[in-house]
Amino acid sequence: MPRAKVSRKSTAIDMTAMCDVAFLLLTFFILSAKPKVEDPIHADIPASTTIQALPEVDFAQLLVAQGKVIFSVEGADVRLETLKGMADQYKIDFTPEELKAFQGLDNVSVPIGVLKQYLNMTNQERAGVAKTGVQVDTTDNNELYWWVKNARKADKLVHNKELKIAIKGDSKEEYPTIAKIIKTLQKQKVNKFGLITSLKAATK
Amino acid sequence: MAELDTSGGGKHKGGKVRSKKASTRVDLTAMVDLAFLLITFFILTTTLQKPKAMDLTMPDKDDNHNQLPVPETRTMTVLLGKDNKLEWYMGLPQKPLTPPSVTNFGKAGIRESLIEQGKNVLAKSGKEMIVLIKPSDKSTYSDMVSMMDELNIVGNQQRAIVDISPMEVDLLKRDNIY
Numbered sequence: 001m002p003r004a005k006v007s008r009k010s011t012a013i014d015m016t017a018m019c020d021v022a023f024l025l026l027t028f029f030i031l032s033a034k035p036k037v038e039d040p041i042h043a044d045i046p047a048s049t050t051i052q053a054l055p056e057v058d059f060a061q062l063l064v065a066q067g068k069v070i071f072s073v074e075g076a077d078v079r080l081e082t083l084k085g086m087a088d089q090y091k092i093d094f095t096p097e098e099l100k101a102f103q104g105l106d107n108v109s110v111p112i113g114v115l116k117q118y119l120n121m122t123n124q125e126r127a128g129v130a131k132t133g134v135q136v137d138t139t140d141n142n143e144l145y146w147w148v149k150n151a152r153k154a155d156k157l158v159h160n161k162e163l164k165i166a167i168k169g170d171s172k173e174e175y176p177t178i179a180k181i182i183k184t185l186q187k188q189k190v191n192k193f194g195l196i197t198s199l200k201a202a203t204k
Numbered sequence: 205m206a207e208l209d210t211s212g213g214g215k216h217k218g219g220k221v222r223s224k225k226a227s228t229r230v231d232l233t234a235m236v237d238l239a240f241l242l243i244t245f246f247i248l249t250t251t252l253q254k255p256k257a258m259d260l261t262m263p264d265k266d267d268n269h270n271q272l273p274v275p276e277t278r279t280m281t282v283l284l285g286k287d288n289k290l291e292w293y294m295g296l297p298q299k300p301l302t303p304p305s306v307t308n309f310g311k312a313g314i315r316e317s318l319i320e321q322g323k324n325v326l327a328k329s330g331k332e333m334i335v336l337i338k339p340s341d342k343s344t345y346s347d348m349v350s351m352m353d354e355l356n357i358v359g360n361q362q363r364a365i366v367d368i369s370p371m372e373v374d375l376l377k378r379d380n381i382y
Contacts (some may be wrong), residue, residue: 012229026246029246048353050353052259054256166257169345173344182365191261191262194258195260
């Protein structure tokens, strides 16, 4: 009796479907990826049990660490209008190139006085500039006040929405700095804002 | 499928149509490897956990005429001192209804007092307790956030962040947490 012949089938698996899925996922992740913006100064944010997510548009952030404040606002169009407002306020003329450079700037980490100079630098030169942050004090006329004010105006103009403001503070930051910022915000009747925290499990 | 049809187009010089025997399948293994490698990279680099924001509403400063008198029996004042310590009392600083006591954050600390006093106030007046948070200059941002978080955990909505008074600073100094 002849032995049953084992059919010699190819062991190669058809990879087409797997390849399709892999690339589909890859496309999804590439498109949904948002480049992580590196903060100019490190802030170790406190943890809380809040689960409310942060808005991604119509949103401004105040990064507070080492006694400095760094201002940033989402959206290139809003940024442009904000800078135009600031230019009017401080009587500084920005060239179209500078306006364009500002649109691509993630955050405002230098005082308004040197911003023009800062915008004309290359990325490498910018890295070497000391990040002194936006000037803030308890007077009515501090820079942060005008940044926030103009950003709010700009957002109203461009998107017709209320700008949401959040404070991202370092855990070790002393309260007086925070109090100064809160006072500045309250001067323009911003009584509601967010505090950015990381998630921690509630200790039951 | 992914095979390429290379058998056709038989316009060879010799006029002989030769069908190739070799498999025309493209080996996709390397390509899949690469795709998964990139997927892994993107999964790991994207920030999966978006930052969370805690809402903070401050009392309106200009509406002085609108302020309601706060019954002292319903008021709990929490003073934030240094080294993540805090001090709390009920009522007014001049004549507190409970002696000011120093405690810390967390389950066994302020949360216990918040729950206990909250119940007392609710039983006496039928209303929610009002919590005044007074951060001193020696407290940190994380203290403020922790305190707000404790109130969120116990579900207290009646709260405000208020400036500290010199008398309360003295109280903190007395208890060595300023």
